[in-house]
Amino acid sequence: MNLIDKSYLHPVLRPGYDDVEGVFDFVCSDGNIRPEANKYVIDIHATFKNETIESLIKDGKAKIFVFVCCTANFYRKAKEIASFDETIEIPTEELSGHVDLTLIVSATQQLHYQNTSQHSDYGNAAFDIECGDILAVSDTYSFIAEKEYDSLQKIDSFISIVADDDMKQNEPLTVINWHSDKIQVKISRVVYDKYMILQKAKKNTPTTTLENVIFLPILVSIISEWQDYEEEYGLYKWFGAIKAKADSLDLANDIRERKQSPFALAQRLLDAPITRCVDEVMNKWNRPGEGEEE
Numbered sequence: 001m002n003l004i005d006k007s008y009l010h011p012v013l014r015p016g017y018d019d020v021e022g023v024f025d026f027v028c029s030d031g032n033i034r035p036e037a038n039k040y041v042i043d044i045h046a047t048f049k050n051e052t053i054e055s056l057i058k059d060g061k062a063k064i065f066v067f068v069c070c071t072a073n074f075y076r077k078a079k080e081i082a083s084f085d086e087t088i089e090i091p092t093e094e095l096s097g098h099v100d101l102t103l104i105v106s107a108t109q110q111l112h113y114q115n116t117s118q119h120s121d122y123g124n125a126a127f128d129i130e131c132g133d134i135l136a137v138s139d140t141y142s143f144i145a146e147k148e149y150d151s152l153q154k155i156d157s158f159i160s161i162v163a164d165d166d167m168k169q170n171e172p173l174t175v176i177n178w179h180s181d182k183i184q185v186k187i188s189r190v191v192y193d194k195y196m197i198l199q200k201a202k203k204n205t206p207t208t209t210l211e212n213v214i215f216l217p218i219l220v221s222i223i224s225e226w227q228d229y230e231e232e233y234g235l236y237k238w239f240g241a242i243k244a245k246a247d248s249l250d251l252a253n254d255i256r257e258r259k260q261s262p263f264a265l266a267q268r269l270l271d272a273p274i275t276r277c278v279d280e281v282m283n284k285w286n287r288p289g290e291g292e293e294e
Contacts, residue, residue: 010127022050026138095145158238163192181237
C-alpha cells in the first residue's frame with residue numbers, strides 16, 4: 001500500500017512532499033532482515049526530525065509503528081515500536097513473497113493539530129485529528145520472503161565439492177576437511193565434471209535429488225557421532241546450519257539420545273528426501289518439452 005502518495009486532509013511529514021518541514025529517513029537493506037528458523041528478525045533504523053511530532057511522541061499523544069503488508073498472505077499489521085531504532089520479529093508463516101515495510105507515526109487520541117513547521121499555504125490553520133490518523137510516513141522498503149526458511153536449503157553454502165584426478169569413478173565421496181565453514185568433499189574428476197554440467201543446467205536437472213545423494217551420507221556420518229561433532233565443530237557454519245534445522249524440528253534431543261537410527265534421523269532432517277527426490281524426477285518427466293533440446 002502506498003501511504004506516501006495518499007491524499008490527506010491535514011499536513012503530513014513525508015519524503016517528496018512539502019506539507020511539513022522535517023526529516024523522516026527510513027534506512028533498510030537486505031542486511032537488516034534476517035530469516036531464522038521460525039521468524040524474520042528485522043532491524044529498524046530511521047532518522048526523524050520534527051519538533052511538533054517528536055513532542056507528541058514524547059507526551060504519548062502519538063506513537064511509532066512499522067506497517068507490514070504482505071498481500072500474498074493477506075497480512076497487514078501495524079506493529080508498535082518504542083523508538084526509531086528497534087528490532088521487530090514476524091513469524092515466518094505470516095509472510096510469503098513480496099513484503100512492504102513502512103514507518104508511520106500516528107495519533108493515539110483526538111488532537112487539535114497544528115505543526116509549527118507546516119507549509120505556509122496552511123497558514124495558522126489547525127486540524128481535527130482522530131485517533132489513528134497518520135502524522136508522518138516514511139518511504140517503503142520491500143523484500144521477498146521465501147515461502148519456507150530452511151537452514152539446509154542451499155547445501156552449496158556449507159559444502160564445497162572438489163575434484164580428485166587420482167580417484168576412480170566408482171570410489172565413494174570422501175570428506176577431506178571438517179575444520180572450515182564449509183565441509184570439503186572430494187569426488188572423482190569424471191563424476192565432478194558431470195556434476196558441474198548438471199549444476200549449470202538446473203532448469204532441467206532434479207537438483208534436490210542430486211544434492212541429497214551427496215549430502216545424505218555426510219549427514220548420516222555426522223548424526224552417528226553427533227556429540228563428538230558438536231563439541232569439536234560447533235562453531236563452524238556447516239554444523240550451525242544442521243543444528244538450526246534439528247532445533248526447528250525438535251530433533252536435537254532425539255539425535256543426542258539416538259532414539260532412532262542415524263539414517264532415519266537424517267531423513268527426518270532432510271524432510272523425507274527419498275519421497276521428494278522421486279516427486280522431483282516425476283515432475284521433470286511430466287513437464288512437456290522440458291529436458292528437450294531447443
